Amino acid sequence: MHATANGIEICYETFGEPGGRPLLLVMGLGMQMIGWDEDFIGLLVDNGHHVVRFDNRDVGLSSHMPEAPDLMAALGGDTSGAGYLLADMADDAAGLLDVLGWASAHVVGASMGGMIAQSLAIRHPGRVRTLTSIMSTTGPGVGQPTEAAMAALLTPPSPNREAAAERALASWRVIGSPGYAMDTERVARVARESYDRAYDPQGVARQLTAILASPDRAEGLRGLTIPALVIHGEDDPLVTPPGGAATADAIPGAKLLTFPGMGHDMPRELWPVFVEAITELTGRS
Template sequence: MRATANGIEICYEVFGEPHDKKEGRPLLLVMGLGMQMIGWDEEFIGLLVAKGHEVVRFDNRDIGLSTHLTHAPDLLAALGGDTSGAPYTVDDMADDTAGLLDALGWESAHVVGASMGGMIAQALAIRHPGRVRSLTSIMSTTGPEVGGPTEAAMAALLVPPAPGRENAIERALATWRVVGSPGYAMDTEHVAQVARESYDRAYDPAGAARQLVAILASKDRTAGLRGLTIPALVIHGEDDPLVTPPGGAATADAIPGAKLLTFPGMGHDLPRELWPEIVEAITELTGREAAV
């Protein structure tokens, strides 16, 4: 399905039964840098639906089947500190998300964001506080200066675009071997399948570069997070090399009353073995909101 939001087109999918306006649990999943909405595994979503959530996943701008911009970002300049050429910021992506809520007819929702998606979710809660019932920020951070990547993770992130479908799949496998969870076996077939589907849906490395510039151009959200009054959960891998653990700790420290849940052996992904515990923690959070 498609919706017009904040001047762009957003592709989205809905899972589960339509929520009750008063007692239902509408839940919006926000994906991270360079990842299409299919990065949210349908089995993971099924666990959330089984807990009573109506779930929406969507492609952020510049990825998947949502609107792609054409501005050529100066990534090297942005990495050097000059982000004046950024075509948009995380705040703009948060406004996209608020527009999607409008299109869905959702006055508010529980919002779960991973990596850049966590940044977008944080910005949504700050900029549109009435729209977010609860906030779950996964493997994310308060700003580009906190929880920076290891050298190996940054090198994997900045590898030049892969030419062709098979090379793109191999590149995805190589990247997740660096940034994934060292304490859990990588599901190589699943990673390869997501890479295949992503390539076939829309392969646009320039779009991912624009998203990275948007992250670098965005201001620290600490002050805004301190003003939140909603239930919040911060989930982080203790072995995350891309957004290192100080990012999660800073997020939890900034949000009043936030719970910090960390997992040893977890890197910058969601190992299948942890899905039940993560879903249970999210469900506990959304239930807290419902009881307020």
Template sequence: MTLRAPANGIELAYDTFGPPGERPLLLIMGLGAQRIHWDDDFCALLADRGHHVVRFDNRDAGESTHFREAAVPASGARRPAPYLLDDMADDTAGLLDALGWESAHVVGASMGGMIAQSLAIRHPHRVRSLTSIMSTPSPRAAPPTEAAMTVLMTRGATDRESVIRQALLTWETIGSPGYPLDRERIARVAALSYDRCHDPAGTARQLTAIMASGDRAPLLKELAVRALVLHGEADQLVPLSGGIATAEAIPEARLITFPGMGHDLPRPLWPEFVDAIDELTAAG
């Protein structure tokens, strides 16, 4: 069931797994992705470990507020970005307010990891622990491969069937070469995402926010938070150097890398992800 909350002057759509009162765990998804990209079964595994899990749509994604009136700066244009990752971090803090959570364990994937990093920097008292998955402190620390850049910059499809085909092509390129590609799930999530809200311009605005935001590494060095960094060794979109840079920036962060993992969350690795996150959040 979709729930809605006011946050930082906008509205965020979210849903939950697990009973209230368990360890609060907030999941932040990546570029152009909706909360349903956190698979229901994965969220259920986290809930079974004693977490009250909340996943939500970022601004300009899914059922949350879209900034359709904001222009997307053209490549090389000097016009400022409509918003930055810091604004998305403030959205997330606003969601914590609406949930009545003074603080939470925060898990972010890709752009979601960048938002989680910004949240820990801007609102350190709100973050009990930080898990950054396939992310980076700065795009410069982990430039994508040429193949990944090609799919990233491909013009967004407009009709449902083309969106599904484009999703399959994207994950064939940046997904995990060491694990079978779950084509059925990719097609299903792409179709559902299209039906919920298809907004390629929103994805472009999010990408502009990533590129316009500064290097977080210097400020990450000042954090006093338990941190976990998970990264695939075969990631083409955010190469392993991004995970290494994240772990090196956050004092005492634990880095776990996975051979054969690309820029996705392969189902066979879910038990290892959940074990590592559970160990972190159970530490107190």
């Protein structure tokens, strides 16, 4: 399905019964909504949630922006060329809530999606019932990546779908969870499906520039009055653990769950634990 929100087109999907607790899933940098596995979503639905996942701007079947990104300048500290900020992406999500007819929702964001979810809660506090921030941070200066993780993030674009699958596998071997076996079939399948849906390396560069250009959210998070959960891997090399700790420290009353052996992904073995914690949180609001 497609919605017009905040001046762009947003592609989204719904799961579960409309009477369930409304829950919006926000995906991370360069990842399309299919990065939210349907088995994971099924667990959320089984626990009483009405779930929506969507493509952020510049990925998948949502609108792709026209600006030519200058990522190297942004990485060097000059973010003046950013075409938009995380705040704009948060406004996209708020506009999608309008289209869905949801006055408010529980919001779960992973990585950049956690940053967007945080921004949504800050900018539109009445729209967010609970906030779950997974493997994320308060700003680009906190929880900085290791050199190896940053190198994996910045590998050159892939020329075809098979190369995209190999690139994804190589990246996840660096940033994934060392304590859990990588689901190579799923990683390759999602990469191929994403390539087929819409492959736009410049869109990913625009998203990364938006992250680098956006201000730290710690002060805004201190003003939140909603139940919040922070989930982070103790072996995350892309958003290192101080990012999760800073997020939990900033949000009054936030619960922090950390997992040894978890990197910058969500191991299938931990899904039941994540869903149990999210369900406990959504039941409190």
